[in-house]
Amino acid sequence: MIPRSFLRAFVFPAAECFTPTRFWSLYKATRRFQYQDDAKRKEVRSGHLARVWNAARNTTLNLQRLHEVGLPDIPVRPDEVFALLEQLAPVSKAAFRRHFPIGVTSAGESADWRYQSTAGTTDRMTVVADFRKRDHDRASELHALYLALGTEIGFPTVEIPPNACNLVCGLIDTGPPSFLGYLWQAVRRRQLFTREALTELRGRFERQFVFRLHTLPPLDPMAVPQLNEVLDQYLDQIVRLRPNHLRGFPVYLLWLADRYRDRSLPPLKWLEAIGPYGGLASPVMMERIASGFGSRFLQKYGTSELGVVAASCGHSSGMHVFEDLFHVEVLRQGKPVAAGQMGRLAITDLINTAMPLLRYDVGDVGRLDTTPCRCGRRTARLDVLGRAQELLTTPNGVLTASDVADLVFRDSAASNFRLEEVAPNAFEMSVVARSSLGTPDVEALRERFAAVHGGVRRLRVRLVPFIQPESSGKYRFVFPHAANEVI
Numbered sequence: 001m002i003p004r005s006f007l008r009a010f011v012f013p014a015a016e017c018f019t020p021t022r023f024w025s026l027y028k029a030t031r032r033f034q035y036q037d038d039a040k041r042k043e044v045r046s047g048h049l050a051r052v053w054n055a056a057r058n059t060t061l062n063l064q065r066l067h068e069v070g071l072p073d074i075p076v077r078p079d080e081v082f083a084l085l086e087q088l089a090p091v092s093k094a095a096f097r098r099h100f101p102i103g104v105t106s107a108g109e110s111a112d113w114r115y116q117s118t119a120g121t122t123d124r125m126t127v128v129a130d131f132r133k134r135d136h137d138r139a140s141e142l143h144a145l146y147l148a149l150g151t152e153i154g155f156p157t158v159e160i161p162p163n164a165c166n167l168v169c170g171l172i173d174t175g176p177p178s179f180l181g182y183l184w185q186a187v188r189r190r191q192l193f194t195r196e197a198l199t200e201l202r203g204r205f206e207r208q209f210v211f212r213l214h215t216l217p218p219l220d221p222m223a224v225p226q227l228n229e230v231l232d233q234y235l236d237q238i239v240r241l242r243p244n245h246l247r248g249f250p251v252y253l254l255w256l257a258d259r260y261r262d263r264s265l266p267p268l269k270w271l272e273a274i275g276p277y278g279g280l281a282s283p284v285m286m287e288r289i290a291s292g293f294g295s296r297f298l299q300k301y302g303t304s305e306l307g308v309v310a311a312s313c314g315h316s317s318g319m320h321v322f323e324d325l326f327h328v329e330v331l332r333q334g335k336p337v338a339a340g341q342m343g344r345l346a347i348t349d350l351i352n353t354a355m356p357l358l359r360y361d362v363g364d365v366g367r368l369d370t371t372p373c374r375c376g377r378r379t380a381r382l383d384v385l386g387r388a389q390e391l392l393t394t395p396n397g398v399l400t401a402s403d404v405a406d407l408v409f410r411d412s413a414a415s416n417f418r419l420e421e422v423a424p425n426a427f428e429m430s431v432v433a434r435s436s437l438g439t440p441d442v443e444a445l446r447e448r449f450a451a452v453h454g455g456v457r458r459l460r461v462r463l464v465p466f467i468q469p470e471s472s473g474k475y476r477f478v479f480p481h482a483a484n485e486v487i
């Protein structure tokens with residue numbers, strides 16, 4: 001293990017002297033930004049956006065969008081760019097896919113580009129990120145860790161992603177997984193200074209010494225007795241590894257936390273924070289996970305195409321938006337809603353000039369909170385409430401996946417569910433019981449859902465041994481009857 005102080009005082013500054021990376025300086029700047037006054041923050045954001053906007057003028061898709069709303073294709077200044085952005089219609093993943101790659105990237109392919117894809121299958125999207133964008137991504141990973149742990153490097157993290165390919169696949173066929181093992185192989189083969197070797201070494205250095213990551217494989221769905229055996233094996237590994245930070249797909253964390261509580265094991269004193277790895281964590285899920293492990297659950301929101309967008313400071317609800325890197329808007333029918341109201345998230349990436357994302361409809365719904373936070377940071381806070389395709393229209397208004405998950409998981413005997421609207425206002429719900437010791441109160445569940453919905457014609461609830469995830473490895477909770485554009 002390399003001492004944290006050595007990394008901070010020597011390794012990172014040296015990396016900035018001898019290589020193009022600036023992630024350590026960027027990390028410190030993004031932390032400072034959160035406390036700066038409104039005028040200064042606006043100046044930084046406007047400068048970033050003008051740069052992205054002017055790069056977007058080199059792409060067919062964005063030129064079409066300018067043309068559609070009658071905006072001229074001319075260079076813009078920082079002081080006018082936010083007013084122009086408001087005039088652009090949001091753009092969907094489908095539009096990016098149609099124009100990818102030539103119509104959405106700002107110049108001919110460059111050697112420092114990387115292709116980053118989302119894990120979804122139906123709405124999969126690939127984004128091009130240049131070196132500068134990836135450096136900012138590294139900085140914001142550190143920033144999210146700082147918000148969760150009060151420090152950022154060298155603290156062991158155990159992570160359980162929903163899909164085995166998220167991080168480890170790149171390491172499988174490319175040589176020894178450890179930094180020193182790979183270094184030795186590269187020296188023996190006289191390949192140390194090749195671009196590939198240096199990239200692989202940097203990845204291993206970050207995993208092993210900066211983030212100290214230990215990745216466990218995704219949990220497969222199975223019936224309770226077998227699942228409990230597997231959960232026990234995972235818990236034993238977590239106890240052995242003593243991580244300060246545990247990240248996992250939220251449904252897995254719920255199972256593990258419940259199982260930990262059921263075994264009446266002592267609180268994990270070294271576990272300082274728990275966070276999500278993709279997927280939705282509703283308030284009741286977060287509460288169950290936190291109390292099961294006797295630790296804190298801190299929200300984080302990001303996607304593979306954008307990087308980390310927002311993270312919780314733990315002092316209030318919602319996640320601080322990294323506003324120097326992203327402009328997050330909440331829209332209904334394409335128009336911004338007031339703070340506190342729920343709508344579709346349209347995100348503008350203020351850094352990525354290789355593939356500009358202006359008012360990108362990311363497919364999630366949420367709301368913004370602009371009231372002051374006790375931590376002193378001045379940025380807006382974001383709540384993410386699920387996928388737009390999971391919204392239910394009811395006589396009582398729109399129900400999000402987070403609302404429905406809270407309804408179900410309030411029953412501590414429920415460990416997973418799937419709600420399908422088979423005909424308008426007629427539902428079938430599959431619920432998985434947490435253990436053989438108790439079963440969910442189906443009648444109470446039916447009443448709770450009917451009361452919140454206000455117009456249920458039929459609701460059939462059945463207990464099932466397990467539920468199959470989507471092909472991405474993630475569980476989706478709600479399947480509305482028609483994929484309607486509710487908001």
Ligand SMILES: [Zn+2]
Binds near residue numbers: 313314315316374376
């Ligand atoms: Zn805060």
